[in-house]
Amino acid sequence: MDMDKLKQWLDIAQSMHGNDFWKTIFDQDMAGFMDEQKREKPTDGENMSQGKKGDIFPPIDILENDKEVIILVEIPGVKKEDIELGLNGDSLLIKGVSMQFFSEFRKKYSERFYGEFKRSIKLPDEIKPEEIQAKFWNGILIVSYLKPPSYVQPINIE
Incomplete structure (x- = not known):
């Protein structure tokens, strides 16, 4: 130059x-x-709602050990009644609405996400809906399931 x-x-x-x-x-x-x-980026096939600056909402953690998988979904200020949870193959679907607090005030500055959100999370295993447990505690949606036993089906060799 x-x-x-x-x-x-x-x-x-x-x-x-x-x-x-x-x-x-x-x-x-x-x-x-x-x-x-x-910040860790979502895996392929994962849909999410985005807030300001591309923040992913709701943020999640996926934890596992030899026997169980736990998904923690952080959704502060959202009521249990405003959350929908579903399963599509090996994807956990989370949908809901995060309402704005103090709507009579003007927003001077905000980092929180408000509005409808939807997120699809690819699970490490393919399971049935009846195998999933979900609890809502202090703004955290806790979704868990027992890992299916892994076994190898034998194949005859001729």
Whole structure:
């Protein structure tokens, strides 16, 4: 790149933005940008609702050991009656509505997600709906099931 052209571009950019040109370039919220880069992205085939800055809602954890799988779904401020849970093959479907608190106030700043949400989570196993237990406790939906026994079906070799 030609250094003279780069200097011309920098002079033009600074004249358009005033003396605060470099300050506006480097005073961006880099911490938020870095947090977004570190955040684990959803796996293929996973649908989700997105809030501001591409945040995934509702956030989940999938935990497992040799016997059980537990899915924790964080949905603060949502009533149990406003949540729908379903199973489609090996995908857990979560649907609901997160209502805004204090609707008579103007929003000055908000990081919370409000509105309808829907998320499909691919489960590690294919199970039947009657094998799933779900509890709602303190804004956390706890979905669990026992892992199906793994066995290998023998195949005759001729």
